[in-house]
Amino acid sequence: MPNTTTSRTTDAFSHRLSVLTSGPQRDALLRGLRGIEKESLRVTQDGKLALSPHPQTLGSALTHPSLTTDYSEALLELITPAEHDVAVTLEKLDTLHRFVFAELGDEILWNNSMPALLPDTDEGIPIANYGSSNIGKLKHVYRIGLALRYGRAMQCIAGIHYNYSLNEEVWRLLHADQRSASSAVDFQSERYLALIRNFRRTNWLLMYLFGASPALDRRFLRNREHSLEPFDADTLYRPYATSLRMSDLGYSNTTAQAALHADYDTLPGYLDALAKAVSQPYPAYEAIGTQRDGEWVQINTNVLQIENEFYSTIRPKRVTRPGERPLHALAARGVQYVEVRCMDIDPFEPTGISLETARFLDAYLLVCALDDSAPLPPDAYAEANQNFGRVTMEGRKPGLELTRDGVSVAMVDWANELMVKVEAAASALDALQGGDAHARSVSVQRERLADVSLTPSARVLQTMREKKQSFLAFGLEQSNAHAAYFRSRPLNAEQTREFNELAAKSLAEQTQLEQEEVGSFDAFVAAYRAFTLNRFSV
Secondary structure (H helix, E strand, O other): OOOHHHHHHHHHHHHHHHHHHHOOOHHHHHOOEEEEEEEEEEEOOOOEEOOOOOOHHHOOOOOOOOEEEOOEOOEEEEEOOOEOOHHHHHHHHHHHHHHHHHHOOOOEEEOOOOOOEOOOOHHHOOEOOOOOOHHHHHHHHHHHHHHHHHOOOHHHOOOEEEEEEOOHHHHHHHHHHHOOOOOHHHHHHHHHHHHHHHHHHHOHHHHHHHOOEOEEEHHHHOOOOOOOEEOOOOEEEOOOOOEOOOOOOOOOOOHHHHOOOOOOOOHHHHHHHHHHHOOOEOHHHHHHOOEEOOEEOOOOOEOOOOHHHOOOOEEEEOOOOOOOOHHHHHHHHOOOEEEEEEEOOOOOOOOOOOHHHHHHHHHHHHHHHHOOOOOOOHHHHHHHHHHHHHHHHHOOOOOOEEEEOOEEEEHHHHHHHHHHHHHHHHHHHHHHHOOOHHHHHHHHHHHHHHOHHHOHHHHHHHHHHHHOOOHHHHHHHHHHHHHHHHHOOOOOHHHHHHHHHHHHHHHHHHHHHHHOOOOOHHHHHHHHHHHHOOOOOO
16 A cells, blocks of 8 residues: 555645646647757777767767767767657657768667777777867867766767656646745746656666666776676676666766765755856866866866766756856756656667657656655655666666665565556546557556566567677677668658758858857866856846
8 A cells, every 4th residue: 555655645746637637728738848869879880989080971060959979079969859749859860860870881870878899998989079169179178077087988878868848838837726936937947856856766767667788898897896797708797787877887976976966955956056066176186187288188177077067867957048058047047848867778779769668758757747746855865866776786686675765665566656647647648649659658667567578678688698699799780770770761852951951051150160269268268167156046
C-alpha cells in the first residue's frame, strides 16, 4: 500500500491534472515545446575517432543553428527546432542525419554514448575549433580548460539532451487555481524548479529504463582505477550496469564539482550557487593558471569557468539573447524550459532515441511538473545522487534497494508506484491528442520493469555475447547499419538546396564576425570575466 505522503502527492497531482484537462483551455497541454540535441562522434570505417576537421559542407560550427560541435572537432551535435509534437521533432532529427551522412564521405557517426577507439594519448583528440573571432576563441579556450580539468577522453562521451517546456497557459491555469501570491513569472519558475526536484529524486528510473552504456572500451579509462570487470580482452563492463556514461566513470564528479550543491529550492538560490561557482577560485585550477607560454588555456581559475560547465542531469533554461549569459537570462525573465541531460544514445535506434521513448519522457516529465515537490536540502540531494549512481552501476541487480527519505525501498516497488502516475499522465495526453501512443509507451516500460532482459543495457550485453563482439565491434556494426539506413534515404533536391544555403549562410556569418572584430582577445576575456562577477537577482 502507498504511504501517506504518496497518497497526498497523488491527490495533488490528480487535482492539477484535472484542472488542465477538464476546462476550455485543456489543449494547452499539447502546446508545449520539445527539442532534441544529439551528440555523435565522427569515426572512420574501422571505428577510430576521425581526426579530420569539421566538414565545411556542414557549415560553421560557430554560427549554424542546427549543426555544431561539442567538445571535440569530431563530436558533432545535431540540434532540432522546438516543436509542439515530439513526432515532428524526431522527423527533423531524422532529416538532419540524412543531410549529415550525405556530406561525411567515408566517415560515419558513432551511435553509442561511450566513445569509439580514441587516440592513444589525450593530446591526439582534437579540440573543437571555432575560428578567429573573439567569441570563437573563447569557446576553444573553454574547451582547453575542460581538457586540463577533466581530460579529453571524458569529453568525448555523447548523449541525448531533451528540451521540455509546458505552454505558459498551463502555468496561468495552475497559478489561478492555486491562488498563488507570486507573480506569473515567479510562479512559472517555482513550478519548473518543483519539476527539477521531483526529477532529481526519481531520475534513476530513466537510467533503468533507458540506460544503454553498460560496457566500454578498456582504453577509454587511460589506466584510471576502476571497479569494472573484463568482458573480453578489449572490453570492460559491470554485469548489472545500466549507464556507465552517467556513472562516476563517465561524467565523473571531480572534487570541485562534488562540493558544488546547486540549490533547486528557489531560483535566487540556484542563481546564487552557480554565480559563486563561476566567480570563486579553486586551488587546483589556480595551479594550472590561465595562460601558458603566452597562450590562454582556460577562461579563469574558478570552480566553473562558465555556468554550463556544471554537470547535472537536468538544467533550468531560458533562451538567451545575443551576448547574454544563461544565468542573466534566468534572473531577468525566469525559467522557460528544462534540459534533460541524462539520456544515453540508444544504439538500437538510428537517431539515438525512439518516438516511444520520447512519449514516455513527456508523460514522466508532466508528472514531475504537476506533483507536489518537497525541498531538496543537502541530505536529500545526497540521497538522490546516491540512488542515481547506484542504478547506473547496478540497476539490473535482482532485489536492488534504494533509499527514500532515509528508508530502504525496493527499486521495483518504487518504480511501480511512479508508474501509476505516469500512466495517468499518459492517458490524459492521449485523450487530448487522440490515439494511445503515450499509454503504449508506458506499457512497454512496465514490461521492462517486469523483465530486466528487455532493457537497452541488457540487450547491449546480450547482443555482444551472442555475436561474440567486443564493445567496439558492437558499436561499429550498429553504427554502420544506421549509416546505411540514412544513406538509403537521401534528401530531395529542394531539401539539399536549403541545407546547402544554410551552411553557406553560417560560414558567411562567421567570416563577417571575424572581419568586424574589434578589440583584443585579452580585453574580450577580461570583459567576459567581469560580466560573470555581476550579482544575479530576480
